[in-house]
Amino acid sequence: MLVPRVTNPFPGIPLIESPLFPALQGTMGLTPEEEKVAADLHERGYAVIDFPDPEIGARIDRVKANLGPRFTGVDLTDPQSNKTGGDRRVQDAWKFDEDVREIAANQPMLDLLSKLYGRRAFPFQTLNFPVGTQQEAHTDAVHFSSLPERFMCGVWLAMEDIGPDAGPLFYLPGSHRWPLLTNSMIGRRGYGSTLASAQQPFEEGWRALREAYGATEEPFIARKGQALIWTANLLHGGCYQRDQTLTRWSQVTHYYFDDCIYYTPAFSDEAVGRLDLRNLVAIQDGLPRPNTFLGEVIQQPKQEAKKKLSARSIIRRFRLSA
Structure with missing residues (x-):
């Protein structure tokens, strides 16, 4: 007896x-290993995998050698030095480092x-720490969201073995x-505002x-080459x-998915x-x-029209083009 395919009445939900x-x-075309990842994401909001690149060890070593000198105020080569006092990240190193780009754009x-997620993924940002x-x-x-909601995720790659004393994720x-959480839920206006930290109002x-x-x-005690996939609303930190x-x-690589509105x-x-x-560019x-x-x-609204918006002008604000 054939089992009928399930029709999804909610294509706007991952x-x-x-x-x-x-x-x-059962309709997602998953392997047994992928089914475990899917179940973990559904139940826990995260899943741990081995990063699917046979060259990942060599890539990691090259990334560390290339990016290490860019972190000022800290000596990463001295095993006795304080590593927490200098620069902590490089954003969008994919623009100049081929291995960072290859990790972000890994096809598997x-x-x-x-x-x-049910929509084609694309990477749009990298952070290296x-x-x-x-x-x-x-x-x-609160940083990256979409309409429909939740079509965003992150992938965190361990570039060395990480123990409990190293400040794990x-x-x-x-x-x-x-x-x-949104601005309306916490009683503030966000549009046009300035913040030293986008997270602070929601803490x-x-x-x-x-x-x-x-x-x-729960800490992620990771080994080199392991990756953590997490969903958009999973609470996490260091x-x-x-x-x-x-x-x-x-x-860290952040991903969006096709056919969405992308905003902060x-x-x-x-x-x-x-x-x-x-305004996004896909890394791959x-x-x-x-x-x-x-x-x-x-269409992005014209700057001069922003102050004239009201609840009745939503359609005019986001003019559709054919």
Whole structure:
């Protein structure tokens, strides 16, 4: 007897975040290994894999050699020096480092993410770190979001073995299912505002959710070449670095998915259609990825029109082009 394919009535929800995931899982064309990744993302909001590149060890070594001198204020070669006092990251090194670009644009990773989300994935940003961030718990969804929601994810690659004293990454399993915090939820206006930290206005809300759900942090004690995939709303951060002489090399790649509006929620007011839109280029091919809604391109509004917007002008603000 043939089993009928399940029709997905919610194409605007990533497959691995859908409430229908158990019914849809068999239609996603996943291998047994990929099914485990999908189930972990659905239940926990993250999944651990071995990075799918046979050359990853050599790539990592070249990236560290190339980027190491760019971190000023710190001697990464001295095993006794404090590694936490200088520069902590290089953003978008894919623009000049071929190995960073190849890691971000890894085709097996793109294929996997596309299966998991139900839309074609593309990388748009890289961050390279020689030490841990020691950041408070936060979600990427206040920095990078999409309409429809949640079509964004991150992949964190361990570029060395990372122990508990090196300030490992941590995450709160299951927090991806909590409410997505927006400016309207916390009672502030975001559009046109300035912030020293896009995360700071939302920290009280995240702390309240952690207390309400009784969530606890789990560290990612990683070995070189392991990668962590996490969903847009998973709370994560960096543990306190107990040994300041240690490095904690890593690369983060952020991915969006096709046919979405891409914007920054910390500087947006969604309720009245005021979005801080992003102008993106896909790392794998260098081509623009325009903001689209159901296949139609959304034009960036003219600067002089921004102050005249109201709830009734949402359609005019995002004029559709054929």
